[in-house]
Amino acid sequence: MHAPRKQAAQPRSRATQAAIVEAAARILETSGSAGLTTNAIAARAGVSIGSLYQYFPNKEAVLAALLRTKRAELLSWMRAAVSANQEAPPEKALQALLDAGMRHQVERPRLALEAEYAGQQLHLAEETAALADEMAQLILETVRRLQPAAGLQEARDVVAIAKGIINAAALSSEAGGPGLAARVRRAVRGYLREIPSNSADSRAASSSMP
Amino acid sequence: MHAPRKQAAQPRSRATQAAIVEAAARILETSGSAGLTTNAIAARAGVSIGSLYQYFPNKEAVLAALLRTKRAELLSWMRAAVSANQEAPPEKALQALLDAGMRHQVERPRLALEAEYAGQQLHLAEETAALADEMAQLILETVRRLQPAAGLQEARDVVAIAKGIINAAALSSEAGGPGLAARVRRAVRGYLREIPSNSADSRAASSSMP
DNA sequence: CAAGAATGTGAATGATTGCTCGCATACGCA
DNA sequence: TGCGTATGCGAGCAATCATTCACATTCTTG
Numbered sequence: 001m002h003a004p005r006k007q008a009a010q011p012r013s014r015a016t017q018a019a020i021v022e023a024a025a026r027i028l029e030t031s032g033s034a035g036l037t038t039n040a041i042a043a044r045a046g047v048s049i050g051s052l053y054q055y056f057p058n059k060e061a062v063l064a065a066l067l068r069t070k071r072a073e074l075l076s077w078m079r080a081a082v083s084a085n086q087e088a089p090p091e092k093a094l095q096a097l098l099d100a101g102m103r104h105q106v107e108r109p110r111l112a113l114e115a116e117y118a119g120q121q122l123h124l125a126e127e128t129a130a131l132a133d134e135m136a137q138l139i140l141e142t143v144r145r146l147q148p149a150a151g152l153q154e155a156r157d158v159v160a161i162a163k164g165i166i167n168a169a170a171l172s173s174e175a176g177g178p179g180l181a182a183r184v185r186r187a188v189r190g191y192l193r194e195i196p197s198n199s200a201d202s203r204a205a206s207s208s209m210p
Numbered sequence: 211m212h213a214p215r216k217q218a219a220q221p222r223s224r225a226t227q228a229a230i231v232e233a234a235a236r237i238l239e240t241s242g243s244a245g246l247t248t249n250a251i252a253a254r255a256g257v258s259i260g261s262l263y264q265y266f267p268n269k270e271a272v273l274a275a276l277l278r279t280k281r282a283e284l285l286s287w288m289r290a291a292v293s294a295n296q297e298a299p300p301e302k303a304l305q306a307l308l309d310a311g312m313r314h315q316v317e318r319p320r321l322a323l324e325a326e327y328a329g330q331q332l333h334l335a336e337e338t339a340a341l342a343d344e345m346a347q348l349i350l351e352t353v354r355r356l357q358p359a360a361g362l363q364e365a366r367d368v369v370a371i372a373k374g375i376i377n378a379a380a381l382s383s384e385a386g387g388p389g390l391a392a393r394v395r396r397a398v399r400g401y402l403r404e405i406p407s408n409s410a411d412s413r414a415a416s417s418s419m420p
Numbered sequence: 421c422a423a424g425a426a427t428g429t430g431a432a433t434g435a436t437t438g439c440t441c442g443c444a445t446a447c448g449c450a
Numbered sequence: 451t452g453c454g455t456a457t458g459c460g461a462g463c464a465a466t467c468a469t470t471c472a473c474a475t476t477c478t479t480g
Binding site: 259 | 460
Protein backbone atom coordinates (compact mmCIF):
# COMPACT_ATOMS: atom_id res chain seq x y z
CA MET A 1 0.00 0.00 0.00
CA HIS A 2 2.91 2.25 0.41
CA ALA A 3 5.00 3.61 -2.33
CA PRO A 4 6.75 0.90 -4.32
CA ARG A 5 10.14 0.11 -3.00
CA LYS A 6 12.82 2.10 -4.60
CA GLN A 7 14.55 -0.07 -7.15
CA ALA A 8 18.21 0.36 -7.77
CA ALA A 9 17.77 1.58 -11.31
CA GLN A 10 17.24 5.21 -12.05
CA PRO A 11 15.46 5.59 -15.38
CA ARG A 12 16.50 9.12 -16.08
CA SER A 13 19.99 8.44 -14.91
CA ARG A 14 20.58 5.72 -17.44
CA ALA A 15 20.05 8.01 -20.37
CA THR A 16 22.29 10.67 -18.90
CA GLN A 17 24.92 8.10 -18.13
CA ALA A 18 24.86 6.95 -21.74
CA ALA A 19 25.08 10.53 -22.93
CA ILE A 20 28.18 11.08 -20.83
CA VAL A 21 29.81 7.93 -22.14
CA GLU A 22 29.01 8.85 -25.70
CA ALA A 23 30.39 12.34 -25.13
CA ALA A 24 33.62 10.81 -23.92
CA ALA A 25 33.71 8.65 -27.03
CA ARG A 26 33.28 11.63 -29.31
CA ILE A 27 36.02 13.54 -27.56
CA LEU A 28 38.41 10.62 -27.76
CA GLU A 29 37.60 10.43 -31.43
CA THR A 30 38.23 14.06 -32.21
CA SER A 31 40.90 15.10 -29.74
CA GLY A 32 42.46 11.91 -28.48
CA SER A 33 43.08 11.14 -24.87
CA ALA A 34 44.79 14.49 -24.40
CA GLY A 35 41.52 16.32 -24.81
CA LEU A 36 39.57 13.98 -22.62
CA THR A 37 38.99 16.18 -19.57
CA THR A 38 36.08 15.82 -17.20
CA ASN A 39 34.89 19.34 -17.97
CA ALA A 40 35.01 18.66 -21.70
CA ILE A 41 33.05 15.45 -21.27
CA ALA A 42 30.40 17.16 -19.17
CA ALA A 43 30.09 20.05 -21.59
CA ARG A 44 29.80 17.74 -24.59
CA ALA A 45 27.20 15.68 -22.80
CA GLY A 46 25.21 18.79 -21.94
CA VAL A 47 25.48 18.40 -18.18
CA SER A 48 27.52 20.14 -15.52
CA ILE A 49 30.64 18.64 -13.98
CA GLY A 50 28.77 18.35 -10.76
CA SER A 51 26.23 16.13 -12.43
CA LEU A 52 28.90 14.05 -14.09
CA TYR A 53 30.24 13.22 -10.65
CA GLN A 54 26.80 12.13 -9.61
CA TYR A 55 26.82 9.45 -12.26
CA PHE A 56 30.44 8.39 -12.10
CA PRO A 57 32.79 8.35 -9.15
CA ASN A 58 35.66 9.67 -11.24
CA LYS A 59 37.02 10.12 -14.71
CA GLU A 60 38.39 6.61 -14.87
CA ALA A 61 34.93 5.20 -14.36
CA VAL A 62 33.64 7.02 -17.42
CA LEU A 63 36.39 5.57 -19.54
CA ALA A 64 35.81 2.13 -18.09
CA ALA A 65 32.12 2.35 -18.93
CA LEU A 66 32.98 3.37 -22.46
CA LEU A 67 35.34 0.46 -22.88
CA ARG A 68 32.83 -1.99 -21.48
CA THR A 69 30.15 -0.72 -23.82
CA LYS A 70 32.35 -1.01 -26.85
CA ARG A 71 33.59 -4.42 -25.91
CA ALA A 72 30.14 -5.76 -25.23
CA GLU A 73 29.08 -4.44 -28.61
CA LEU A 74 31.94 -6.17 -30.37
CA LEU A 75 31.31 -9.43 -28.60
CA SER A 76 27.64 -9.39 -29.44
CA TRP A 77 28.36 -8.75 -33.09
CA MET A 78 30.75 -11.64 -33.17
CA ARG A 79 28.34 -13.93 -31.40
CA ALA A 80 25.66 -13.01 -33.89
CA ALA A 81 28.02 -13.78 -36.74
CA VAL A 82 28.76 -17.19 -35.33
CA SER A 83 25.21 -18.23 -34.69
CA ALA A 84 24.01 -16.90 -38.03
CA ASN A 85 26.54 -19.03 -39.85
CA GLN A 86 26.41 -22.21 -37.84
CA GLU A 87 25.23 -24.11 -40.90
CA ALA A 88 26.94 -22.01 -43.53
CA PRO A 89 30.19 -23.09 -45.17
CA PRO A 90 33.24 -22.39 -43.01
CA GLU A 91 34.60 -19.81 -45.42
CA LYS A 92 31.44 -17.79 -45.13
CA ALA A 93 31.38 -18.13 -41.35
CA LEU A 94 34.95 -16.88 -41.09
CA GLN A 95 34.14 -13.98 -43.35
CA ALA A 96 31.19 -12.99 -41.18
CA LEU A 97 33.33 -13.17 -38.09
CA LEU A 98 36.04 -11.01 -39.60
CA ASP A 99 33.48 -8.51 -40.80
CA ALA A 100 32.11 -8.24 -37.28
CA GLY A 101 35.57 -7.78 -35.90
CA MET A 102 36.32 -5.07 -38.42
CA ARG A 103 33.11 -3.24 -37.93
CA HIS A 104 33.75 -1.07 -34.90
CA GLN A 105 37.24 -0.31 -36.09
CA VAL A 106 35.99 0.72 -39.48
CA GLU A 107 33.12 2.75 -38.13
CA ARG A 108 35.18 4.77 -35.68
CA PRO A 109 38.85 4.02 -36.27
CA ARG A 110 40.30 6.72 -34.08
CA LEU A 111 38.04 5.81 -31.21
CA ALA A 112 38.99 2.17 -31.38
CA LEU A 113 42.66 3.05 -31.34
CA GLU A 114 42.47 5.54 -28.49
CA ALA A 115 40.17 3.40 -26.42
CA GLU A 116 42.42 0.41 -26.69
CA TYR A 117 45.39 2.40 -25.48
CA ALA A 118 43.51 4.21 -22.77
CA GLY A 119 42.26 0.89 -21.45
CA GLN A 120 45.83 -0.17 -21.04
CA GLN A 121 46.55 2.35 -18.29
CA LEU A 122 43.22 1.72 -16.73
CA HIS A 123 42.89 -0.99 -14.16
CA LEU A 124 40.98 -3.25 -16.46
CA ALA A 125 43.70 -5.76 -17.16
CA GLU A 126 41.52 -8.54 -15.86
CA GLU A 127 38.55 -7.66 -18.00
CA THR A 128 40.79 -7.19 -20.99
CA ALA A 129 42.21 -10.65 -20.57
CA ALA A 130 38.74 -12.08 -20.13
CA LEU A 131 37.59 -10.43 -23.34
CA ALA A 132 40.56 -11.78 -25.24
CA ASP A 133 39.79 -15.24 -23.96
CA GLU A 134 36.15 -14.99 -24.83
CA MET A 135 36.92 -13.80 -28.32
CA ALA A 136 39.39 -16.59 -28.83
CA GLN A 137 36.84 -19.16 -27.65
CA LEU A 138 34.22 -17.71 -29.92
CA ILE A 139 36.48 -17.80 -32.91
CA LEU A 140 37.83 -21.21 -32.13
CA GLU A 141 34.71 -23.08 -33.25
CA THR A 142 34.73 -21.46 -36.64
CA VAL A 143 38.46 -21.64 -37.03
CA ARG A 144 38.42 -25.33 -36.29
CA ARG A 145 36.06 -25.91 -39.16
CA LEU A 146 38.74 -24.59 -41.45
CA GLN A 147 41.71 -26.06 -39.64
CA PRO A 148 40.89 -28.83 -37.17
CA ALA A 149 44.37 -28.74 -35.69
CA ALA A 150 43.90 -25.18 -34.47
CA GLY A 151 43.88 -24.47 -30.76
CA LEU A 152 43.29 -21.53 -28.48
CA GLN A 153 46.66 -20.04 -29.25
CA GLU A 154 45.90 -20.14 -32.93
CA ALA A 155 42.56 -18.47 -32.35
CA ARG A 156 44.29 -15.71 -30.41
CA ASP A 157 46.76 -15.30 -33.22
CA VAL A 158 43.97 -14.94 -35.73
CA VAL A 159 42.62 -12.07 -33.68
CA ALA A 160 46.07 -10.54 -33.40
CA ILE A 161 46.70 -10.80 -37.12
CA ALA A 162 43.42 -9.19 -38.00
CA LYS A 163 43.98 -6.46 -35.45
CA GLY A 164 47.46 -5.81 -36.79
CA ILE A 165 46.34 -5.23 -40.36
CA ILE A 166 43.30 -3.23 -39.36
CA ASN A 167 45.26 -1.03 -36.98
CA ALA A 168 47.89 -0.35 -39.58
CA ALA A 169 45.16 0.71 -41.96
CA ALA A 170 43.61 2.97 -39.35
CA LEU A 171 46.95 4.54 -38.50
CA SER A 172 47.62 5.43 -42.10
CA SER A 173 44.07 6.72 -42.48
CA GLU A 174 43.27 4.08 -45.01
CA ALA A 175 39.56 3.66 -45.43
CA GLY A 176 38.20 0.31 -44.48
CA GLY A 177 36.77 -1.23 -47.58
CA PRO A 178 36.57 -4.49 -49.47
CA GLY A 179 40.27 -4.26 -50.21
CA LEU A 180 41.15 -4.21 -46.56
CA ALA A 181 38.73 -7.01 -45.80
CA ALA A 182 40.24 -9.12 -48.55
CA ARG A 183 43.73 -8.67 -47.17
CA VAL A 184 42.66 -9.60 -43.69
CA ARG A 185 40.97 -12.70 -45.01
CA ARG A 186 44.06 -13.66 -46.98
CA ALA A 187 46.26 -13.29 -43.95
CA VAL A 188 44.01 -15.34 -41.73
CA ARG A 189 43.46 -18.07 -44.28
CA GLY A 190 47.14 -18.29 -45.00
CA TYR A 191 47.97 -18.51 -41.34
CA LEU A 192 45.45 -21.25 -40.70
CA ARG A 193 46.66 -23.24 -43.65
CA GLU A 194 50.16 -23.08 -42.21
CA ILE A 195 49.32 -24.64 -38.86
CA PRO A 196 51.16 -27.90 -38.27
CA SER A 197 48.81 -30.69 -37.38
CA ASN A 198 50.40 -31.31 -33.99
CA SER A 199 50.22 -27.85 -32.52
CA ALA A 200 46.90 -28.38 -30.73
CA ASP A 201 45.98 -25.81 -28.15
CA SER A 202 48.67 -25.50 -25.55
CA ARG A 203 51.70 -23.30 -25.86
CA ALA A 204 53.41 -23.65 -29.16
CA ALA A 205 56.41 -25.86 -29.06
CA SER A 206 59.54 -24.10 -30.09
CA SER A 207 61.00 -26.57 -32.47
CA SER A 208 59.73 -26.57 -35.98
CA MET A 209 61.11 -27.27 -39.33
CA PRO A 210 64.15 -25.24 -40.33
CA MET B 211 69.97 10.71 -44.95
CA HIS B 212 69.59 13.76 -42.91
CA ALA B 213 66.52 15.39 -41.68
CA PRO B 214 66.65 19.02 -40.68
CA ARG B 215 67.20 19.04 -36.94
CA LYS B 216 64.83 20.87 -34.76
CA GLN B 217 66.01 24.32 -33.79
CA ALA B 218 67.44 23.12 -30.52
CA ALA B 219 70.34 24.85 -28.89
CA GLN B 220 73.70 23.59 -29.99
CA PRO B 221 74.51 20.85 -27.51
CA ARG B 222 77.83 20.92 -25.73
CA SER B 223 77.51 17.42 -24.62
CA ARG B 224 75.95 14.80 -26.78
CA ALA B 225 76.33 12.41 -23.89
CA THR B 226 74.00 14.45 -21.70
CA GLN B 227 71.46 14.58 -24.46
CA ALA B 228 71.61 10.82 -24.78
CA ALA B 229 71.27 10.44 -21.02
CA ILE B 230 68.12 12.52 -21.06
CA VAL B 231 66.64 10.49 -23.88
CA GLU B 232 67.49 7.24 -22.16
CA ALA B 233 65.96 8.53 -18.94
CA ALA B 234 62.77 9.25 -20.81
CA ALA B 235 62.85 5.74 -22.22
CA ARG B 236 63.21 4.19 -18.79
CA ILE B 237 60.36 6.23 -17.41
CA LEU B 238 58.10 5.29 -20.30
CA GLU B 239 59.02 1.71 -19.65
CA THR B 240 58.27 1.72 -15.95
CA SER B 241 55.48 4.26 -15.58
CA GLY B 242 54.01 4.72 -19.00
CA SER B 243 53.33 8.06 -20.60
CA ALA B 244 51.47 9.18 -17.48
CA GLY B 245 54.68 9.31 -15.49
CA LEU B 246 56.65 11.02 -18.20
CA THR B 247 57.05 14.50 -16.74
CA THR B 248 59.89 16.84 -17.50
CA ASN B 249 60.97 16.91 -13.88
CA ALA B 250 60.99 13.13 -13.71
CA ILE B 251 63.06 12.89 -16.86
CA ALA B 252 65.59 15.40 -15.57
CA ALA B 253 65.84 13.69 -12.21
CA ARG B 254 66.30 10.26 -13.77
CA ALA B 255 68.95 11.62 -16.09
CA GLY B 256 70.79 13.22 -13.20
CA VAL B 257 70.45 16.78 -14.43
CA SER B 258 68.25 19.70 -13.40
CA ILE B 259 65.18 20.77 -15.33
CA GLY B 260 67.02 23.90 -16.25
CA SER B 261 69.67 21.85 -17.96
CA LEU B 262 67.13 19.68 -19.70
CA TYR B 263 65.74 22.79 -21.33
CA GLN B 264 69.18 23.70 -22.50
CA TYR B 265 69.33 20.53 -24.52
CA PHE B 266 65.75 20.31 -25.70
CA PRO B 267 63.31 23.12 -26.50
CA ASN B 268 60.43 21.29 -24.85
CA LYS B 269 59.15 17.96 -23.67
CA GLU B 270 57.92 16.95 -27.08
CA ALA B 271 61.41 17.25 -28.48
CA VAL B 272 62.71 14.73 -25.94
CA LEU B 273 60.09 12.24 -26.98
CA ALA B 274 60.76 12.91 -30.63
CA ALA B 275 64.45 12.28 -30.12
CA LEU B 276 63.66 9.03 -28.37
CA LEU B 277 61.43 7.88 -31.19
CA ARG B 278 63.99 8.80 -33.82
CA THR B 279 66.68 6.92 -31.96
CA LYS B 280 64.59 3.79 -31.63
CA ARG B 281 63.44 3.91 -35.20
CA ALA B 282 66.92 4.39 -36.56
CA GLU B 283 68.03 1.44 -34.49
CA LEU B 284 65.29 -0.77 -35.85
CA LEU B 285 65.96 0.24 -39.42
CA SER B 286 69.67 -0.42 -39.08
CA TRP B 287 69.02 -3.87 -37.66
CA MET B 288 66.73 -4.69 -40.52
CA ARG B 289 69.17 -3.38 -43.08
CA ALA B 290 71.89 -5.50 -41.54
CA ALA B 291 69.65 -8.55 -41.70
CA VAL B 292 69.01 -7.98 -45.37
CA SER B 293 72.58 -7.44 -46.41
CA ALA B 294 73.82 -10.34 -44.33
CA ASN B 295 71.44 -12.69 -46.08
CA GLN B 296 71.64 -11.46 -49.62
CA GLU B 297 72.96 -14.82 -50.73
CA ALA B 298 71.26 -16.98 -48.13
CA PRO B 299 68.12 -18.95 -48.88
CA PRO B 300 64.97 -16.83 -48.79
CA GLU B 301 63.58 -18.64 -45.75
CA LYS B 302 66.65 -17.75 -43.77
CA ALA B 303 66.61 -14.16 -44.97
CA LEU B 304 63.00 -13.78 -43.92
CA GLN B 305 63.78 -15.26 -40.54
CA ALA B 306 66.61 -12.81 -39.99
CA LEU B 307 64.37 -9.92 -40.94
CA LEU B 308 61.64 -11.01 -38.58
CA ASP B 309 64.15 -11.50 -35.79
CA ALA B 310 65.39 -7.98 -36.30
CA GLY B 311 61.87 -6.65 -36.28
CA MET B 312 61.10 -8.52 -33.10
CA ARG B 313 64.23 -7.54 -31.32
CA HIS B 314 63.42 -4.13 -29.90
CA GLN B 315 59.92 -5.21 -29.03
CA VAL B 316 61.22 -8.24 -27.21
CA GLU B 317 63.98 -6.37 -25.43
CA ARG B 318 61.77 -3.60 -24.09
CA PRO B 319 58.16 -4.47 -24.82
CA ARG B 320 56.54 -1.78 -22.71
CA LEU B 321 58.76 0.89 -24.18
CA ALA B 322 57.94 -0.14 -27.72
CA LEU B 323 54.24 -0.04 -26.99
CA GLU B 324 54.26 3.29 -25.21
CA ALA B 325 56.59 4.91 -27.68
CA GLU B 326 54.45 3.90 -30.61
CA TYR B 327 51.38 5.40 -29.05
CA ALA B 328 53.13 8.52 -27.85
CA GLY B 329 54.46 9.12 -31.33
CA GLN B 330 50.91 9.13 -32.58
CA GLN B 331 50.01 12.34 -30.76
CA LEU B 332 53.33 13.86 -31.62
CA HIS B 333 53.69 15.78 -34.85
CA LEU B 334 55.77 13.10 -36.43
CA ALA B 335 53.18 11.74 -38.79
CA GLU B 336 55.40 12.47 -41.74
CA GLU B 337 58.40 10.69 -40.31
CA THR B 338 56.22 7.80 -39.25
CA ALA B 339 54.89 7.38 -42.74
CA ALA B 340 58.40 7.61 -44.13
CA LEU B 341 59.58 4.90 -41.77
CA ALA B 342 56.72 2.63 -42.75
CA ASP B 343 57.58 3.11 -46.39
CA GLU B 344 61.24 2.47 -45.83
CA MET B 345 60.52 -0.69 -43.90
CA ALA B 346 58.16 -1.91 -46.58
CA GLN B 347 60.75 -1.26 -49.28
CA LEU B 348 63.40 -3.01 -47.26
CA ILE B 349 61.25 -6.04 -46.74
CA LEU B 350 60.00 -6.13 -50.27
CA GLU B 351 63.21 -7.53 -51.74
CA THR B 352 63.24 -10.46 -49.38
CA VAL B 353 59.52 -11.02 -49.57
CA ARG B 354 59.70 -11.17 -53.34
CA ARG B 355 62.17 -13.99 -53.16
CA LEU B 356 59.51 -16.03 -51.43
CA GLN B 357 56.56 -14.71 -53.36
CA PRO B 358 57.42 -12.91 -56.59
CA ALA B 359 53.89 -11.63 -56.96
CA ALA B 360 54.16 -9.57 -53.78
CA GLY B 361 54.03 -5.79 -53.96
CA LEU B 362 54.46 -2.88 -51.59
CA GLN B 363 51.06 -3.42 -50.05
CA GLU B 364 51.92 -7.00 -49.28
CA ALA B 365 55.19 -5.92 -47.69
CA ARG B 366 53.29 -3.48 -45.52
CA ASP B 367 50.89 -6.21 -44.55
CA VAL B 368 53.73 -8.46 -43.54
CA VAL B 369 54.93 -5.76 -41.17
CA ALA B 370 51.40 -5.26 -39.85
CA ILE B 371 50.89 -8.98 -39.27
CA ALA B 372 54.14 -9.34 -37.40
CA LYS B 373 53.40 -6.26 -35.34
CA GLY B 374 49.96 -7.55 -34.52
CA ILE B 375 51.14 -10.84 -33.11
CA ILE B 376 54.08 -9.30 -31.29
CA ASN B 377 51.97 -6.56 -29.75
CA ALA B 378 49.37 -9.03 -28.58
CA ALA B 379 52.13 -11.02 -26.93
CA ALA B 380 53.52 -7.92 -25.27
CA LEU B 381 50.10 -6.85 -24.04
CA SER B 382 49.51 -10.18 -22.39
CA SER B 383 53.01 -10.13 -20.94
CA GLU B 384 53.98 -13.16 -22.90
CA ALA B 385 57.71 -13.53 -23.09
CA GLY B 386 59.16 -13.25 -26.53
CA GLY B 387 60.78 -16.55 -27.29
CA PRO B 388 61.19 -19.12 -29.99
CA GLY B 389 57.50 -19.96 -29.72
CA LEU B 390 56.50 -16.43 -30.54
CA ALA B 391 59.00 -16.25 -33.34
CA ALA B 392 57.65 -19.46 -34.80
CA ARG B 393 54.11 -18.15 -34.79
CA VAL B 394 55.11 -14.93 -36.48
CA ARG B 395 56.96 -16.87 -39.12
CA ARG B 396 53.97 -19.11 -39.69
CA ALA B 397 51.66 -16.17 -40.10
CA VAL B 398 53.92 -14.39 -42.54
CA ARG B 399 54.64 -17.47 -44.58
CA GLY B 400 51.01 -18.38 -44.73
CA TYR B 401 50.07 -14.89 -45.84
CA LEU B 402 52.67 -14.80 -48.56
CA ARG B 403 51.62 -18.17 -49.85
CA GLU B 404 48.08 -16.90 -50.12
CA ILE B 405 48.86 -13.97 -52.41
CA PRO B 406 47.12 -14.29 -55.75
CA SER B 407 49.54 -13.91 -58.61
CA ASN B 408 47.83 -10.85 -60.02
CA SER B 409 47.84 -8.70 -56.94
CA ALA B 410 51.38 -7.50 -57.28
CA ASP B 411 50.78 -4.03 -58.56
CA SER B 412 49.20 -1.28 -56.58
CA ARG B 413 45.75 -2.74 -56.52
CA ALA B 414 45.02 -1.48 -53.04
CA ALA B 415 46.49 1.96 -53.33
CA SER B 416 43.74 4.21 -52.09
CA SER B 417 45.23 5.75 -49.05
CA SER B 418 48.16 8.00 -49.82
CA MET B 419 47.54 11.46 -48.51
CA PRO B 420 50.65 13.14 -47.11
C1' DC C 421 0.24 23.29 -1.44
C1' DA C 422 4.24 22.53 1.39
C1' DA C 423 8.25 20.44 2.64
C1' DG C 424 11.70 17.26 2.17
C1' DA C 425 14.29 14.55 -1.07
C1' DA C 426 16.55 14.19 -5.32
C1' DT C 427 19.01 16.17 -8.73
C1' DG C 428 21.54 19.83 -11.02
C1' DT C 429 25.08 23.56 -10.86
C1' DG C 430 29.65 25.86 -11.36
C1' DA C 431 32.99 28.67 -8.73
C1' DA C 432 36.54 27.30 -5.60
C1' DT C 433 40.23 24.10 -4.17
C1' DG C 434 44.36 21.68 -4.20
C1' DA C 435 47.51 19.16 -6.79
C1' DT C 436 50.39 18.71 -10.81
C1' DT C 437 52.57 20.15 -14.88
C1' DG C 438 55.58 22.45 -18.43
C1' DC C 439 58.55 25.88 -18.48
C1' DT C 440 61.25 30.49 -17.14
C1' DC C 441 64.67 33.22 -15.06
C1' DG C 442 67.76 35.09 -11.76
C1' DC C 443 71.64 33.35 -9.85
C1' DA C 444 75.63 30.10 -8.94
C1' DT C 445 79.49 27.56 -10.52
C1' DA C 446 83.14 26.11 -13.94
C1' DC C 447 86.11 27.30 -17.38
C1' DG C 448 89.10 29.99 -20.62
C1' DC C 449 92.31 33.44 -21.16
C1' DA C 450 94.94 37.79 -20.22
C1' DT D 451 94.39 37.05 -10.11
C1' DG D 452 90.53 39.13 -12.47
C1' DC D 453 87.02 39.05 -15.78
C1' DG D 454 83.92 37.31 -19.50
C1' DT D 455 81.39 33.52 -20.99
C1' DA D 456 79.42 29.01 -21.14
C1' DT D 457 76.91 25.84 -18.48
C1' DG D 458 74.21 24.11 -14.52
C1' DC D 459 70.75 24.90 -11.13
C1' DG D 460 66.00 24.75 -8.88
C1' DA D 461 62.48 27.79 -6.68
C1' DG D 462 58.62 29.74 -8.50
C1' DC D 463 55.05 31.12 -12.07
C1' DA D 464 51.08 30.39 -14.86
C1' DA D 465 48.11 27.10 -16.68
C1' DT D 466 45.45 23.01 -16.42
C1' DC D 467 42.96 19.37 -14.36
C1' DA D 468 40.13 16.32 -11.34
C1' DT D 469 37.25 16.75 -7.76
C1' DT D 470 34.31 19.03 -4.04
C1' DC D 471 30.69 21.56 -1.91
C1' DA D 472 27.48 25.05 -0.75
C1' DC D 473 23.66 26.42 -2.99
C1' DA D 474 19.73 26.38 -6.62
C1' DT D 475 16.20 23.98 -9.02
C1' DT D 476 12.96 20.25 -9.80
C1' DC D 477 10.38 16.26 -8.32
C1' DT D 478 7.64 13.48 -5.03
C1' DT D 479 4.29 12.78 -1.85
C1' DG D 480 1.21 13.29 2.04
